[in-house]
Amino acid sequence: MPRSSSKLRESAQRILNKLPNSYAFTKALGEALAVEAMDHIPVMILRPSIVIPIWQEPIPGWTDNINGPTGLLIGAGKGVIRSMYCKSNSYADYLPVDVFINGIMIGVWNYIHYGDKKSSVINFTSSAEIKVTWSEMIDAGREIIMNRVPLNGVVWYPGGSMKHSRLYHNICVFFFHWIPAVFIDILLFCLGYKPVLMRVQRRINKGFEVFEYYTNNQWDFKSDIAQTVRQRLNTRERRDYKVDAGGLDISKYFEDCIRAARIYILKEYDDTLPAARRHMKVMWFVDLVTRCLFWGFVFYWLYSWTTSFGSSATTSNVFPAAVVMES
Incomplete structure (x- = not known):
């Protein structure tokens, strides 16, 4: 089985050539046939471009997946x-799905x-009119x-950051994704519940492989x-078939x-x-206490280490002097 998996990966790389993933490959293949x-x-x-949830109608914000x-x-x-x-200062080109549907009809x-x-x-994109960086999003x-629409069952207070270094990112993923997931899943198992966070982190990791x-x-x-096509619409058509970012x-x-x-x-x-807002406040307090304890431990360890190092250095300097006096 490992050998066949290895051959499958080699075949996939050969087929994809310079394309990053199978998603890009199938889109290119479909266009070539068209x-x-x-x-x-x-x-x-x-x-x-990147299709995202509905902007205006029929249900603002609706989507059927978490991609x-x-x-x-x-x-x-x-x-x-x-x-x-x-790259936090770079931007992605997004397009709400209802805007694209309007674009199909107009096209x-x-x-x-x-x-x-x-x-x-026809390219239907938004970056010519509006740019939103990953950091801004x-x-x-x-x-x-945190303040308006908290989610239920928050595992930890929302935080973290975007990393420009893959090494630094991988280190943070190990300490802040995998270790807490293992710890919480063990705790859930001991309490008689089904472990879930390791499975969640695997899905996140798999998604990141494509997303990054x-x-x-x-x-x-x-x-x-x-x-050009949009300019051919009259005022009513531009209102009813929204294909621009005006008013967003x-x-x-x-x-x-x-x-x-x-x-x-x-x-x-x-x-x-x-209840979600109350839980978010509790998690804020837990996060604050945990940070204080963590940095308190770090400073205590550094203080203890420097103190013990200074004591050992003083002892090593005094010992030769004592030997000379005895001789």
Whole structure:
């Protein structure tokens, strides 16, 4: 079995070539097939950037999965993600799913109405209008979860940071992800509950393997065709088929995302918010006490070490002098 697994990995690397993962490979493969068919049948390629939860309708913030930024905010909000390998000042290009759906309808309308085959490949992106860095996104999500929409069953008070060094990140993951997960799972097992955190950390680690490629690289996409198509809409159509970032409040949007994830993914309803806020205050106090005890232990150990080192150095200097006096 290990030999076949090794061969499978080698085959995967050979097939992927320079592409980072199977996700990018399958998208490129699908586009290649579509391009081959363009001369024979009406085909359009509509490329969204990172698709994120609904902005406006039908349900603000709704999504059916925890991929991408939503999973990151939930993990950080639960206290199980304390470190992330990422260029904090770089930005990712996001596109709410309802905006992309509007873009599909407008793109198809433009293709049929104007017969413009030069517009058969359209990039739907947002970075030309609005840029949100990873640091800004995490800070906004943390403030919302700590003060406005806390999650139930928070394992630890939300904290941590983004790391530019993979080595430093791996060290932090070991101490602040894996060790607490092992400790808490052992405690749960002893109390008769099912261990869960090790499984959660494995899923987080697997997700990071794909996610890190995109958080440590940045691309600027051209959206000239999408901008041209948008200019062909009248005022009512621009309002009804929203495909621009006008009126977007980033803080409000992420709050909607967290509220929707809380209800539709985590099944944590609004009647549990008061208890979640109380629990968050308790975890803040526990985090504060733990930090004080940790740094107190570190300073005590350093003080004890320097004191014992100074005492041993004094003893070693006095001993030769005593020998000389006796002789």
